[in-house]
Amino acid sequence: MNILGISHLEPSSFGHYTSVAMLDDDSNLFAISEERYSRIKNDGGYPSKAIQICLNQKNLRLENIDKITVGFGLEKQHMGKKIEEKFCSYAKDSGFKKTSIERKNPIFYDHQYIHARTGYALSGFKKALIICLDGGGVDNGEPNSGGMFLADSGDIQPIKYFPMYHSLGLTYGAITEICGFTMSEGEGKTMTLAPMAKNCNEEDQEKIYQHMCRIFPNFKGTNVKSNGGVTFTGKFLHDTTVVSVEDTRLLLLKRLYHKNLIAWAAQKRIEDILIDFVSKAVEETGIKNIIFTGGIFLNMIMNMKIQQKFGHKINLFFNPLCSDHGNAIGAALEQYYQDTGKNPISPYMPLYLGSSHSNEEVLSSANRFNFKITKVNKIDTAIDLIERGKVIGWFQGRSEFGPRGLGNRSILSLATDEKYKDTVNEKVKKREAWRPFCPTIIEEKSEKILVNSTYAPYMILGFEMKNPELYPAVCHVDGTTRPQILKKDMNPDFYQVVKGVGGIVLNTSFNLAGDPIVETPHDALMTLKNSEMDAIIINDFLVEKNK
Numbered sequence: 001m002n003i004l005g006i007s008h009l010e011p012s013s014f015g016h017y018t019s020v021a022m023l024d025d026d027s028n029l030f031a032i033s034e035e036r037y038s039r040i041k042n043d044g045g046y047p048s049k050a051i052q053i054c055l056n057q058k059n060l061r062l063e064n065i066d067k068i069t070v071g072f073g074l075e076k077q078h079m080g081k082k083i084e085e086k087f088c089s090y091a092k093d094s095g096f097k098k099t100s101i102e103r104k105n106p107i108f109y110d111h112q113y114i115h116a117r118t119g120y121a122l123s124g125f126k127k128a129l130i131i132c133l134d135g136g137g138v139d140n141g142e143p144n145s146g147g148m149f150l151a152d153s154g155d156i157q158p159i160k161y162f163p164m165y166h167s168l169g170l171t172y173g174a175i176t177e178i179c180g181f182t183m184s185e186g187e188g189k190t191m192t193l194a195p196m197a198k199n200c201n202e203e204d205q206e207k208i209y210q211h212m213c214r215i216f217p218n219f220k221g222t223n224v225k226s227n228g229g230v231t232f233t234g235k236f237l238h239d240t241t242v243v244s245v246e247d248t249r250l251l252l253l254k255r256l257y258h259k260n261l262i263a264w265a266a267q268k269r270i271e272d273i274l275i276d277f278v279s280k281a282v283e284e285t286g287i288k289n290i291i292f293t294g295g296i297f298l299n300m301i302m303n304m305k306i307q308q309k310f311g312h313k314i315n316l317f318f319n320p321l322c323s324d325h326g327n328a329i330g331a332a333l334e335q336y337y338q339d340t341g342k343n344p345i346s347p348y349m350p351l352y353l354g355s356s357h358s359n360e361e362v363l364s365s366a367n368r369f370n371f372k373i374t375k376v377n378k379i380d381t382a383i384d385l386i387e388r389g390k391v392i393g394w395f396q397g398r399s400e401f402g403p404r405g406l407g408n409r410s411i412l413s414l415a416t417d418e419k420y421k422d423t424v425n426e427k428v429k430k431r432e433a434w435r436p437f438c439p440t441i442i443e444e445k446s447e448k449i450l451v452n453s454t455y456a457p458y459m460i461l462g463f464e465m466k467n468p469e470l471y472p473a474v475c476h477v478d479g480t481t482r483p484q485i486l487k488k489d490m491n492p493d494f495y496q497v498v499k500g501v502g503g504i505v506l507n508t509s510f511n512l513a514g515d516p517i518v519e520t521p522h523d524a525l526m527t528l529k530n531s532e533m534d535a536i537i538i539n540d541f542l543v544e545k546n547k
């Protein structure tokens, strides 16, 4: 049985980056986003390249796919039909008879439900409450902005869906726009901008916070029942969520306040809403395990606040596949569960789910560039270069699925001097100077470096640092950091490199600003050519610019 899961939303201008996952009988999972091969950042177009790459991995043809599943819940709507039509036309263009694909009847699963499935499958919990929040999706044919689910022994039961007019994702996205970034991709910048307002006077902070309370959907009327059900008993201040930058409430904000302060108030508001909501869920249900999923939970600082408040008394899991790209995997997992009653993935599995490339491919790609290429001991060479203050690209094995470089497509440098943050921002990533980087920390060192350290392998959870002054390249102005905590068996070669440079390294995804993360050796070599990086290590080769 070969299952092809797709996450794709028409029209593509919604900015959800399209992804595809393939799952077989032996639980082999391959997953990749269209952007990695189209080289268009956040590509939301039809995933023809990603589907082809999935098929190539196992030398399959479209006709060998047994089931096609989609994680958007749009079967009765025009957009769902359009996906089906596009799949048929792609099949036809690829030389297959349209009718043979039509007979496969793509299955369209509900959106929030599939967000819930990915988080549940990866968490390892048997019984859990799942809180899902995002910009919007469709379940039971109705648009919504999140939901709550109870999961037990594999089954997931929806309890309640949240209406679109409560969309925390769209509201935070609209504020992201007035801060000068782009909705659906700039929310992380808003989160990072927020602490820059820490020195503003308290009166201004109080005023803008009160203003922000009138903008965000009012969750205060939300009550969680003892059976996990949710009722909305309060009066909502507004009928509709803010989704437009033309909204008068937003225009007023923009006129009255600096963007740093706007970002600060939005971040505080979303944190307060979630903490209030989770408090009620914990108190009323007595549940011991909670999973957080949906695109809202890319907000690592909000996750940190939830972890700080509740992590000492209940088990929390923040899903690294929480945004819509993860629904390609979720749709395939759901189908696998429907067919077998089993979950094919292990808790906290590594996310190295994309393509790998042989040394022969590296050499063949390098022939097209005027670089010096040397076969080396990659671990020793990486340690030596990083310790000598170099910024290097590190390209090994299968690519990571999702937006983070977790040690297979990463740019690395020392974490111990602020100059490395500046160098990587200015000369390599070419992005704003105030933006911090994430570290990778080996598990054995994490308790020494982080306050209340807990296992967090995916860069989805923030922490406060015990001694921020020791690691200025990976610490933000508020003393927080967003690490990948690395166990040796998750990525043995990368672990050796991090251990070799003191147990902590600056690790940012291997790409330039505006580019998707590199997928192939050719992409990595192009990035070396177009940046001021010192060198890259691809598989067993050191590649340097000729001087």
Ligand SMILES: [Fe+2]
Binding pocket: 111, 115, 134, 135, 136, 137, 294, 295, 323, 324
């Ligand atoms: Fe979503």
